[in-house]
Amino acid sequence: SSELTQDPAVSVALGQTVRITCQGDSLRRYYASWYQQKPGQAPVLVIFHKNNRPSGIPDRFSGSRSGNTASLTITGAQAEDEADYYCKSRDTNDNDLIFGGGTKLTVL
Amino acid sequence: QVQLQESGPGLVKPSETLSLTCTVSGGSVSSGSYYWSWIRQPPGKGLEWLGYMYYSGSTNYNPSLNSRVTMSEDTSKNQFSLKLSSVTAADTAVYYCARQYCGGGKCYDAFDIWGQGTMVTVSS
Numbered sequence: 001s002s003e004l005t006q007d008p009a010v011s012v013a014l015g016q017t018v019r020i021t022c023q024g025d026s027l028r029r030y031y032a033s034w035y036q037q038k039p040g041q042a043p044v045l046v047i048f049h050k051n052n053r054p055s056g057i058p059d060r061f062s063g064s065r066s067g068n069t070a071s072l073t074i075t076g077a078q079a080e081d082e083a084d085y086y087c088k089s090r091d092t093n094d095n096d097l098i099f100g101g102g103t104k105l106t107v108l
Numbered sequence: 109q110v111q112l113q114e115s116g117p118g119l120v121k122p123s124e125t126l127s128l129t130c131t132v133s134g135g136s137v138s139s140g141s142y143y144w145s146w147i148r149q150p151p152g153k154g155l156e157w158l159g160y161m162y163y164s165g166s167t168n169y170n171p172s173l174n175s176r177v178t179m180s181e182d183t184s185k186n187q188f189s190l191k192l193s194s195v196t197a198a199d200t201a202v203y204y205c206a207r208q209y210c211g212g213g214k215c216y217d218a219f220d221i222w223g224q225g226t227m228v229t230v231s232s
Contacts, residue, residue: 043155086155097145
């Protein structure tokens with residue numbers, strides 16, 4: 001099975017732009033979905049497929065992919081965006097699902 | 109508005125079987141083309157996908173669980189369930205159930221609806 005690699009921690013100044021990345025072989029074939037998780041809460045889907053946002057997700061969240069790397073970009077980060085972010089994709093065996101290890105985002 | 113709610117024992121003894129149920133409200137476990145999944149999160153750690161199942165009965169499990177996991181549905185109760193056998197302390201985690209996102213006539217590899225999670229501790 002393959003893996004998805006994320007940086008453990010990233011920080012951003014309030015109002016600035018931050019990119020959270022996810023690397024893995026499966027991302028050459030499959031899109032990542034991205035989840036935001038705040039302490040004590042269930043994850044929330046913020047981006048899926050190419051660059052789609054579920055209803056209610058602010059448009060400052062966007063997604064992209066290049067080669068084996070998927071990225072979640074927050075343009076104009078807000079204090080409420082401080083959370084853990086996880087990418088998820090399908091494995092190279094086409095059957096299993098895999099999560100990245102998560103990135104803790106701090107908004108300074 | 110579809111909602112999911114996990115339920116089951118909060119404490120399981122080592123070597124026993126962990127059994128959890130996810131109750132679906134506001135929708136039907138037997139409708140559409142969704143897959144239904146279980147995900148867990150050990151304390152202070154990341155998310156781990158355990159498996160998914162379709163209403164048709166088709167299932168796929170995380171191979172790292174070494175065939176310890178079984179998922180099934182009970183349409184009469186609008187529930188789906190998880191069984192994890194031969195548990196150890198490493199299975200201590202918050203367990204979430206989740207539903208695949210479908211919209212605009214398509215389904216995507218994403219979970220848009222999650223339960224609140226239930227903490228399961230494996231200890232004697």
